[in-house]
Amino acid sequence: MxxxxxxxxxxxxxxxxxxxxxxxxxxxxxxxxxxxxxxxxxxxxxxxxxxxxxxxxxxxxxxxxxxxxxxxxxxxxxxxxxxxxxxxxxxxxxxxxxxxxxxxxxxxxxxxxxxxxxxxxxxxxxxxxxxxxxxxxxxxxxxxxxxEGPMGEPLEDKDYRILRPAPQDDHFHFLSKPGIFGWDKIDQGSALLVSHLPSLIQPYSDINCALDLGCGYGYLTLHTGRLLNIPVVATDNNAAAVFACQHNLAQAQRQGDVTLDDCGTHVEGEFPLVICNPPFHSGFSVDNDLTDRFLASAADHLTKTGVAIFVTNLHIPLERKASHFFQRTETMINNGHFKLVRLSLPKK
The missing domain is CATH 3.40.50.150 (Vaccinia Virus protein VP39)
Incomplete structure (x- = not known):
């Protein structure tokens, strides 16, 4: 093992x-x-x-x-x-x-x-x-x-079962909980993607819906729906994340569906826009195959004329990995910590 x-x-x-x-x-x-x-x-x-x-x-x-x-x-x-x-x-x-x-x-x-x-x-x-x-x-x-007998004082579990306020921004008051990756923060990479999303998709028309792979508590899901005024299908591998994202969508009165799935494997249909901040950590270790699986899923679910936007840490060789799944790979933004990569023309 x-x-x-x-x-x-x-x-x-x-x-x-x-x-x-x-x-x-x-x-x-x-x-x-x-x-x-x-x-x-x-x-x-x-x-x-x-x-x-x-x-x-x-x-x-x-x-x-x-x-x-x-x-x-x-x-x-x-x-x-x-x-x-x-x-x-x-x-x-x-x-x-x-x-x-x-x-x-x-x-x-x-x-x-x-x-x-x-x-x-x-x-x-x-x-x-x-x-x-x-x-x-x-x-x-x-x-x-x-x-074998009466238990002592319960350990401090921060009311694990309950959703609680997470960091908020000018548009949303998110709820989250322990057990969700990055549950108590706004991920800087996701914030970078949101700030550039309208300009990155500008050359692409007919974006009427989107797929968020690895949605977490729903930061990218909600902001994509807000910026583009479209419904978003969101998916995550973690049951707590799906619960939180569903709640945040309902609270914000945004259109969307949230499903429990592994890298969107069981999500049906194609989308003109796929967004993803791949959680390259699986447990305590870096999972080198995880990014590949997210890229494969993005290619499977992207329309032939659509666009996928990924954000990753600089050390992830996303461009090389993406070349196996997409004909066009463009690094659009590099802020010294994260990079935004635009992918199109899926190989399928």
Whole structure:
């Protein structure tokens, strides 16, 4: 397995008491998902992970970690490789304590630089029991925490379940939440795209709708609809992002549909405009294939006379990658941090 922390956790699957629940976090590489196990179920907030779980024969749920809907005091074992967002991790630990039967065990794993020892210590304080620790190396740790009595004060999870005000601008008051990539900021690359969008599409006529690939909480979706006065179809791999984007569209009374999908694979039809700020990070690592998948989807969904606008960090070789999918690639803006690349004439 590529992720040593998950490999360390997976070693305990085979001897775990059941029923068991695997809370599949954002770090998992879908190639590392094992075959389903008897007595195990899984829950994920990622569409691509859910597809892989189904292929591997897992009993699974796809949602924004709605652990409140799971049976209380039911599971003998719960497994979690800690997520990137601290508030999300605290929420999952708090809820796990509610779901475990008397004497049930929460298994945590992660890397030292991700704060795994702090998570284990806080989970142990919540349970009132000391943790059993083991490690693969100096950087990769795991712990088992038993829940055998009344729990302590819940860990601070910033009301994870609830949408809350995110950074606003002159046009929109966005709502967002922990668990969405960049949930508490306006991405500078997306803001750059919005500021130049009208001029970038000026040579192209008949743009009456658009597709936003990887919409997050909906910043590009809402501004594209506002600037061009068109409906926007938005899609994201993350269940929390889809929920937030749907809410923001409704709140702003903008036209659009939001779907949970992997790089727009299941979105039907073609669009005269595709916009994308590709989230090149998958979990904690840089996913070199992710940008390729967004480019392929953009080419598949773009009309022959349409235009796609991508914004990326300067170090992403988007132009070289895009040449495999588009006949025309133009770097229109470079501000020293981000670049806007205009793509047209899809190869299909």
């Amino acid at each position: 590529r992720d040593l922390a998950f490999a360390l956790l997976y070693d305990t699957f085979k001897t775990a008491r059941t029923p068991a629940l695997w809370v599949v976090d954002e770090n998992i590489d879908i190639a590392d998902i094992p075959d389903g196990l008897h007595g195990f179920s899984a829950i994920t907030n990622r569409f691509d992970v859910a597809q892989a779980l189904e292929t591997k024969g897992w009993d699974y749920q796809l949602n924004d970690y709605l652990l409140e809907a799971q049976p209380r005091e039911h599971f003998a074992s719960i497994f979690l490789r800690i997520p990137k967002e601290k508030a999300q991790g605290h929420y999952l630990i708090n809820q796990s304590g509610q779901l475990l039967c008397h004497g049930g065990s929460l298994f945590l794993s992660g890397m030292k630089q991700e704060g795994i020892k702090g998570f284990i210590d806080r989970a142990a304080k919540l349970s009132g029991q000391s943790a059993d620790l083991w490690k693969a190396d100096k950087q990769t740790w795991a712990g088992e925490i038993r829940f």
